[in-house]
């Protein structure tokens with residue numbers, strides 16, 4: 001019997017285990033992701049994040065446990081699962097010799113969608129790539145490739161998207177652009193599961209955050225819930241120093257086009273005298 005709770009879940013994972021030969025990567029992973037939410041899976045290099053994403057997107061079989069995506073079992077209903085998701089892998093899957101627009105049109109054609117050109121132009125606009133539409137992807141920056149990659153994964157409006165380390169290798173502006181795109185998606189009702197090693201990315205984006213460590217989810221909650229796990233904050237009066245990211249973004253400008261005229265002098269407490 002399907003309960004209301006299950007219907008509200010875009011992802012439901014129970015007791016997932018996976019080993020590569022003798023390496024036990026997943027040792028009983030449980031979590032669920034509510035429809036329309038952004039869920040961040042955190043973990044160090046080699047924690048098993050990509051392994052989880054591959055199992056959920058039917059690219060890899062688990063050894064034990066169950067996983068449902070959009071209410072469909074990933075093993076017994078793999079084809080339907082694949083139709084209801086999109087995956088942006090850790091390494092961009094764009095075709096270098098095509099232009100950005102050609103990449104988008106190609107995917108829309110492969111998905112048998114009507115009017116691939118309009119779909120491509122709409123996505124180019126949403127991801128600030130209109131100006132680069134007719135340039136070959138081999139000439140794109142890393143951030144442009146990432147945005148194109150995410151745009152490609154949205155063709156056909158899948159209700160659930162997996163983003164495996166969507167901002168690795170991007171500069172702060174590129175990351176913010178990807179974050180905005182992800183937030184817009186979730187705002188339109190798309191469920192997003194993203195993996196990241198950047199804690200601030202999870203802080204900025206995710207409704208819920210889970211940490212995968214030594215094969216299990218060791219915590220899973222909202223940012224507020226996770227912060228409550230530590231001792232209560234003590235109140236200290238400190239002069240707030242800008243972070244390096246604040247400085248970078250002030251000097252370079254959020255959109256990369258309007259640099260601040262003159263940087264402010266360094267705060268006095270930084271003065272070595």
Ligand SMILES: Nc1ncnc2c1ncn2[C@@H]1O[C@H](COP(=O)(O)OP(=O)(O)OP(=O)(O)O)[C@@H](O)[C@H]1O
Nearest residue numbers: 020025043044045046047048049050051052090197
């Ligand atoms: N096909 C494979 N064969 C053997 N071992 C593998 C295979 N794929 C992954 N592993 C190992 O499984 C572990 C988990 O890998 P996984 O790629 O899932 O980690 P990850 O959390 O995504 O790491 P990263 O942050 O580096 O992307 C690693 O130790 C990795 O070396």
Ligand SMILES: [Mg+2]
Nearest residue numbers: 049050090164
């Ligand atoms: Mg990975």
